[in-house]
Amino acid sequence: MPVLRLSDIDVRGKRVFIRADLNVPQDEARHITDDTRIRASVPGIRDALERGAAVMVTSHLGRPKEGEFSEADSLTPIAQRLSDLLGKPVSLVRDWVDGGQWHRDLRPGQVVLLENCRFNKGEKKDDEALGARMAKLCDVYCNDAFGTAHRAEATTHAIAKYAPIACAGPLMAAEIDALTRALAQPRRPLVAIVAGSKVSTKLTILKTLAQRVDLLIVGGGIANTFILAAHGRIGKSLAEHELVGEAKAILEEFPGKVPIPVDAVCAKEFSAGAKATLKTLEDIEPDDMILDIGPQSIALLKPAIANAGTIVWNGPVGVFEFDAFAQGTRALGEAIAASHAFSIAGGGDTLAAIAKFGLADRIGYISTGGGAFLEFLEGKTLPAIDILEQRAGTQV
Ligand code: 3PG
Numbered sequence: 001m002p003v004l005r006l007s008d009i010d011v012r013g014k015r016v017f018i019r020a021d022l023n024v025p026q027d028e029a030r031h032i033t034d035d036t037r038i039r040a041s042v043p044g045i046r047d048a049l050e051r052g053a054a055v056m057v058t059s060h061l062g063r064p065k066e067g068e069f070s071e072a073d074s075l076t077p078i079a080q081r082l083s084d085l086l087g088k089p090v091s092l093v094r095d096w097v098d099g100g101q102w103h104r105d106l107r108p109g110q111v112v113l114l115e116n117c118r119f120n121k122g123e124k125k126d127d128e129a130l131g132a133r134m135a136k137l138c139d140v141y142c143n144d145a146f147g148t149a150h151r152a153e154a155t156t157h158a159i160a161k162y163a164p165i166a167c168a169g170p171l172m173a174a175e176i177d178a179l180t181r182a183l184a185q186p187r188r189p190l191v192a193i194v195a196g197s198k199v200s201t202k203l204t205i206l207k208t209l210a211q212r213v214d215l216l217i218v219g220g221g222i223a224n225t226f227i228l229a230a231h232g233r234i235g236k237s238l239a240e241h242e243l244v245g246e247a248k249a250i251l252e253e254f255p256g257k258v259p260i261p262v263d264a265v266c267a268k269e270f271s272a273g274a275k276a277t278l279k280t281l282e283d284i285e286p287d288d289m290i291l292d293i294g295p296q297s298i299a300l301l302k303p304a305i306a307n308a309g310t311i312v313w314n315g316p317v318g319v320f321e322f323d324a325f326a327q328g329t330r331a332l333g334e335a336i337a338a339s340h341a342f343s344i345a346g347g348g349d350t351l352a353a354i355a356k357f358g359l360a361d362r363i364g365y366i367s368t369g370g371g372a373f374l375e376f377l378e379g380k381t382l383p384a385i386d387i388l389e390q391r392a393g394t395q396v
């Protein structure tokens, strides 16, 4: 079903509330390590400003405790970067839900950033009353946060029911168009790489994904869970022990579709300076941590990547931020870049790895979605898109 688009709407003199996904990775000093999502949000904001709207933008950052402000999760560094990219001041507003002075002061052509929306109580539960109060702030609600489209939260879902107009921003629209086009009839073999350190949210969707793809390459904590399911050793590596049964069921139902790593780069501690030791799985000791896949595993995967028709990539296969454990992610990334397949990559850490290894211009399409991208691929209805479709039917 179609959605209304920001470009369809005359926003002159209107108050436009843009929900963006500015949830970017940061290092310990809170420096932004990859600003792809911020840059990708700029065209929507700029378009609304140039067409004479008064613009308010919000996003979540991390997963803070609701009902409390915390400096560590503040959008302060994001406001600065957004201001640099837009070339105009972007002030940051705290306690913004119930209007107040900032709301009276906001003029056409001006933009403010509203603090981390997950500081508001009820955000994650998609609280209706909160959504209704937020909707009062605007004439037009625009969701440009594809990366958060798989979450039904107050700023991605409830608000869309109550805003006078609810539409998709240009990034959201472009993502839906590109992914639909690539996945409706993918050139085969279709290879998916699903890895990274966030485990649960991904393992649960692997089963559906296994049905749609021809090869499912797993890495990171997900691979460790699969190694356990195949009776291998992982030492004290990150894994989800309660999901081993599920991993086992996938291996049985789809024989040969999920290759298990055969070697690994291990360390005794999780740090940039940790001593890296290459081991076959049989040699892994109880105090070892798997921090990357090894060269034999890479060699097994490379031909499948080279021969793929379509590749979707979500998540690094090792701790690529530490040079000693970056080789697996670098090698797979380079294989994807070199392949003739149409490749789609998504997810915050994946984008950071692509930037680090300089692969961006050799990837077919780079999505700002991580979890959203995977759920889209899985064929799920994303709640934030669903509500825009529903509203499109009721608006002129
Ligand atoms: C993401 O980074 O996947 C999105 O911004 C959503 O964040 P979340 O997983 O904390 O909901």
Ligand code: MG
Binding pocket: 370, 371
């Ligand atoms: Mg996520």
